[in-house]
Amino acid sequence: MIKEIEKQTGAAFKLKKGQKLKVIDPKGEQVSDMVLFNAEDTREKISSGKTLDFEESILITKGNFLWSNRGRKMMHILEDTNGRNDFLLAPCSPETFQIMYNNPEYHPSCFENLYTNLKPFGIEPDDVPTAFNIFMNVQFQPDGKLSVDPPLSKAGDYVLFEAQMDLLVALTACSAEDSNGGSFKPIHYELVE
Amino acid sequence: MIKEIEKQTGAAFKLKKGQKLKVIDPKGEQVSDMVLFNAEDTREKISSGKTLDFEESILITKGNFLWSNRGRKMMHILEDTNGRNDFLLAPCSPETFQIMYNNPEYHPSCFENLYTNLKPFGIEPDDVPTAFNIFMNVQFQPDGKLSVDPPLSKAGDYVLFEAQMDLLVALTACSAEDSNGGSFKPIHYELVE
Numbered sequence: 001m002i003k004e005i006e007k008q009t010g011a012a013f014k015l016k017k018g019q020k021l022k023v024i025d026p027k028g029e030q031v032s033d034m035v036l037f038n039a040e041d042t043r044e045k046i047s048s049g050k051t052l053d054f055e056e057s058i059l060i061t062k063g064n065f066l067w068s069n070r071g072r073k074m075m076h077i078l079e080d081t082n083g084r085n086d087f088l089l090a091p092c093s094p095e096t097f098q099i100m101y102n103n104p105e106y107h108p109s110c111f112e113n114l115y116t117n118l119k120p121f122g123i124e125p126d127d128v129p130t131a132f133n134i135f136m137n138v139q140f141q142p143d144g145k146l147s148v149d150p151p152l153s154k155a156g157d158y159v160l161f162e163a164q165m166d167l168l169v170a171l172t173a174c175s176a177e178d179s180n181g182g183s184f185k186p187i188h189y190e191l192v193e
Numbered sequence: 194m195i196k197e198i199e200k201q202t203g204a205a206f207k208l209k210k211g212q213k214l215k216v217i218d219p220k221g222e223q224v225s226d227m228v229l230f231n232a233e234d235t236r237e238k239i240s241s242g243k244t245l246d247f248e249e250s251i252l253i254t255k256g257n258f259l260w261s262n263r264g265r266k267m268m269h270i271l272e273d274t275n276g277r278n279d280f281l282l283a284p285c286s287p288e289t290f291q292i293m294y295n296n297p298e299y300h301p302s303c304f305e306n307l308y309t310n311l312k313p314f315g316i317e318p319d320d321v322p323t324a325f326n327i328f329m330n331v332q333f334q335p336d337g338k339l340s341v342d343p344p345l346s347k348a349g350d351y352v353l354f355e356a357q358m359d360l361l362v363a364l365t366a367c368s369a370e371d372s373n374g375g376s377f378k379p380i381h382y383e384l385v386e
Contacts, residue, residue, distance in 0.1 A: 048242060049283030049323030052339065054292060058251075058281070059337030069319060071288025088251070088281075090242030095264025099247060126262060130242030140333070144252030146245065 005032070007184040010113030010172040012121060014039055015163045015191065020078065023171065024188040025135050028155040029181035031174035032189075033091045033110040033131035035118075036066065036074045039166040042123060044068045048087045048130040058140065060087050065164070066132055074167060079160040082153040086136035088146065091128065092176035101177070108175040118170050131172075134159050136179055150181035160192075198225070200377040203306030203365040205314060206384075207232055208356045213271065213385040216364065218328050221348040222374035224367035226284045226303040226324035228311075229259065229267045232359040235316060237261045241280045241323040251333065253280050258357070259325055267360060272353040275346040279329035281339065284321065285369035294370070301368040311363050324365075327352050329372055343374035353385075 002024070005011050015021055023032055038044035050067040052058060060066070061083050066075040090096075093111035097103045115125040135153040140146055173187040174180055195217070198204050208214055216225055231237035243260040245251060253259070254276050259268040283289075286304035290296045308318040328346040333339055366380040367373055 043317075043319040047283060047323070049281065050288075053282040053289070056339050057337045058333055058339060069283075069321075071286055071292065088242065089246040090240060090262075093264055095243075096246070099264065124236075126236040128262075130240070140251055142335070144250045146249050146251060 002188050002190045005171060005173045005187040005189065007173050007186050008108040008113070008175040010110070010117045010170060012117035012168065012170040015167040015169050017163050017166050019163050020192040021161045021163070021169065022158050022190040022192055023134050024156065024158040024190070025082070025153040026155060026188045027185040028153055028157070029151045030153070030185040030187060031136040031151055031179045032134045032187040033114065033172045033174055034134055035114055035129055035131045035170050037123065037168040038068065039168045042121065042127070042168060044070050044072070045129050046074055046132060051087060058088065060085055060132070073164040075161040076164055077159060078162055079158070082135055082157040082159070084135070084137050084152050085159070086133040086138040087130070088138055089133065091131045092174065092179065096176065110172040110174050110176070113172045113175065114170045121168055148178045195381050195383045198364060198366045198380040198382065200366050200379050201301040201306070201368040203303070203310045203363060205310035205361065205363040208360040208362050208384065210356050210359050212356050214354045214356070214362065215351050215383040215385055216327050217349065217351040217381040217383070218275070218346040219348060219381045220378040221346055221350070222344045223346070223378040223380060224329040224344055224372045225327045225380040226307065226365045226367055227327055228307055228322055228324045228363050230316065230361040231261065232361045235314065235320070235361060237263050237265070238322050239267055239325060244280060251281065253278055253325070266357040268354040269357060270352060271355050272351070275328055275350040275352070277328070277330050277345050278352070279326040279331040280323070281331055282326065284324045285367065285372065289369065303365040303367050306365045306368065307363045314361055341371045
């Protein structure tokens with residue numbers, strides 16, 4: 001059964017080892033930030049540093065694993081119809097809009113949508129790690145300069161993950177204008193046995 | 194007064210806001226992993242994701258700031274005579290040597306040297322974030338592939354940081370063969386008022 005994450009919101013749920021998670025961009029050009037925790041001990045969580053290190057690549061897609069801060073495999077990426085994801089940049093947060101967008105007003109953010117959905121599982125805001133940013137199109141130049149470009153994902157593109165341990169998962173439909181081609185859309189996800 | 198971190202070891206110490214820290218490669222081709230915590234509340238710590246996001250670059254050097262998971266400035270880089278540092282890869286750990294080096298034996302690691310030196314300050318191993326890897330020469334290709342090359346640093350090269358808040362700092366002399374041109378050397382550091 002496909003579930004919908006409404007625009008600028010999030011969700012959190014458990015996933016058993018061996019279960020598969022399909023994250024779908026139903027309308028195209030929409031990012032979904034994902035964080036992972038070991039369901040049995042949430043001090044173990046997804047790590048960008050460990051993943052880029054062990055996968056020896058900035059770009060993480062089909063065939064790659066997502067690793068934890070304890071150097072263990074959390075997810076295997078079985079399929080990726082779009083092929084572009086980001087694992088460099090932190091989830092958009094209130095400071096993102098204050099500092100990068102020069103917007104002092106309240107603005108929904110992936111960080112808020114992650115920690116509010118994770119709160120019932122005992123996760124504090126400070127415990128939210130750098131997310132795996134599905135469909136996010138961050139381009140890098142040889143001099144290291146980064147730009148956040150509109151996602152390349154088309155309606156129906158998806159990434160299929162297989163859990164390598166029992167997991168607590170949080171997902172968002174990203175709230176940052178620049179990351180999503182200027183408009184906010186939902187994200188769909190499905191748990192597949 | 195210059196202090197020495199012996200090869201394959203580490204150190205931890207406090208730094209007051211406005212104080213400067215000079216990290217020196219005394220012999221050349223030696224990496225030093227650095228992690229930072231807010232001295233008043235160690236749940237706030239250095240964040241690769243926030244730093245790459247707010248500095249809009251993979252390569253962090255003179256003029257850049259190091260940011261926390263709460264989106265606040267922790268350090269300003271005032272000088273960098275070498276100019277190449279890494280903020281992508283996690284500190285070398287027991288799993289690094291098991292998985293990347295296929296070495297099942299005990300091997301000293303930056304991760305161990307960080308958490309053992311941070312233990313007296315109440316920091317647990319799971320709390321150690323991705324480090325700012327001073328002098329580490331990680332090259333990236335347009336397709337995202339990463340390689341760990343010998344450091345470009347020469348004897349006497351240094352990076353000078355200015356604390357933007359009261360900090361708890363941990364530093365290592367890195368223990369990974371590939372990161373240090375195949376030999377292990379000390380790191381020097383100096384607190385400058």
